[in-house]
Amino acid sequence: MTGWGEIEYTAIRELRGPLAVVAGVAGVGWDEFVRITLDSGEERHGLVLEVDRGLAVVQVLEDTAGMDPARVRMAFAGQPLRxxxxxxxxxxxxxxxxxxxxxxxxxxxxxxxxxxxxxxxxxxxxxxxxxxxxxxxxxxxxxxxxxxxxxxxxxxxxxxxxxxxxxxxxxxxxxxxxxxxxxxxxxxxxxxxxxxxxxxxxxxxxxxxxxxxxxxxxxxxxxxxxxxxxxxxxxxxxxxxxxxxxxxxxxxxxxxxxxxxxxxxxxxxxxxxxxxxxxxxxxxxxxxxxxxxxxxxxxxxxxxxxxxxxxxxxxxxxxxxxxxxxxxxxxxxxxxxxxxxxxxxxxxxxxxxxxxxAGPGRTRPDHLDVAAQMLAALARARQVRELADLVGQTALSPADRRYLEFDEAFLRRFVHQRRDELRTLDETLEQAWQVLLDLPRSQLAMLPAQLLDARGADRSPGG
The missing domain is CATH 3.40.50.12240 (Rossmann fold)
Structure with a gap:
């Protein structure tokens, strides 16, 4: 085979798990590709892991199972695996x-x-x-x-x-x-x-x-x-x-x-x-x-x-x-x-x-704003849920209870999808808007006013 050295080495000193140690090598470098021929004619392949004072440690790709150290020949390609x-x-x-x-x-x-x-x-x-x-x-x-x-x-x-x-x-x-x-x-x-x-x-x-x-x-x-x-x-x-x-x-x-x-x-x-x-x-x-x-x-x-x-x-x-x-x-x-x-x-x-x-010219102009607002609202919802675990939901303010509803909607209406469902980015961001607009407008401070106006977000104090 072109590229293989003329010399075949037979002094296999040890087989250790997936490794073979061969002695008496010369001119062999790290990462060289190795052709290993068994007595039966079967060919295996390996890579040189280490060379030190005439000893080469070769990792055998097909493993060393069934190899007899006394009946193995190794030839080195002179170059890494290609x-x-x-x-x-x-x-x-x-x-x-x-x-x-x-x-x-x-x-x-x-x-x-x-x-x-x-x-x-x-x-x-x-x-x-x-x-x-x-x-x-x-x-x-x-x-x-x-x-x-x-x-x-x-x-x-x-x-x-x-x-x-x-x-x-x-x-x-x-x-x-x-x-x-x-x-x-x-x-x-x-x-x-x-x-x-x-x-x-x-x-x-x-x-x-x-x-x-x-x-x-x-x-x-x-x-x-x-x-x-x-x-x-x-x-x-x-x-x-x-x-x-x-x-x-x-x-x-x-x-x-x-x-x-x-x-x-x-x-x-x-x-x-x-x-x-x-x-x-x-x-x-x-x-x-x-x-x-x-x-x-x-x-x-x-x-x-x-x-x-x-x-x-x-x-x-x-x-x-x-x-x-x-x-x-x-x-x-x-x-x-x-x-x-x-x-x-x-x-x-x-x-x-x-x-x-992401953002203007790459995905959608509102993408980064929607993502930032979604994560901010989610962080607040997690805080509210921890508070509810301590004091009970009845002690929460109406705005806090809206955040609990947001947390549920985030998982069920935004994150969840079928394992074979290809959801376009437009569909994803529209679902994100629907979930965010369940919150009062006063809680959507990270979204520009013109975007909220375009979406018809409620301007009332409670909306």
Missing amino acids: IPVGSGWLGRACNGRGEPIDGGPPVLGSDTAAVAGNPINPVRREPPAEPVLTGVGVMDALTTLVRGQKLPVFSIAGLPHLELAVQIAAQSTAGGEAFSVVFAGMGLTHADASLVRDALEERSAEGELVLLLNTADDPVIERILTPRIALTVAEHLAFEDGRHVLVVMTDMTSYAEALREVSAARGEVPARRAYPGYLYSDLASLYERCGRVRGRPGSVTVLPVLTMPAGDITHPVPDLTGYITEGQIVLSRETHALGVYPPVDALSSLSRLMRKG
């Missing part, structure tokens, strides 16, 4: 290593790219701008996703975060411009993988989707590779083909646990909660591959989904993710218990770049 890139990925379903699971031929491309990616020159980065509309009303209105942004979803086991991720992948658009979705699933059950494929079948048939599915029984190393392949495919679709690409990655906690397992197999000194000390930089190497590049068409927007073990937002994975990304969308167990979908906790959620992608 994959074909281009529009040939669109409409395809593959496993976490990029191998087809849809019955089609291997994915081909006119060019190849290293899965580790190339860092974007900070001087050439363009600030994120213009919205990616997800069709999920509460997100589009209150935490608008912006092209080139990285905005995570924080969830808890048992909440419908996968359903939300699939809905976003199925519905998102970029205002009529060329748009694609790359969906990377990590550590999924087979039932969840089937759910994803079925729900995204239509978008895949339209040639707008790339699907990479790593299941829980796939080799752990594959889980580390999956998001890197997804981002490599997305970068080419964006910066070479001119598409706006949304990369949905779920579940990043499964990814981090795979990283921890490999770190333990390497014998590294663990850091917080046994995760490797380089977890922050590793996550950053993924999340920071989003953005826009000056002089290049398209954009890469990243929506990572992660579950917080025991609902702990200070857990290393959500904690470090929060440092790297530009906001968060938090799902609430309490809201889910009320039967509301999606169970978004609007007051804990934030899109720091929302003002770059």
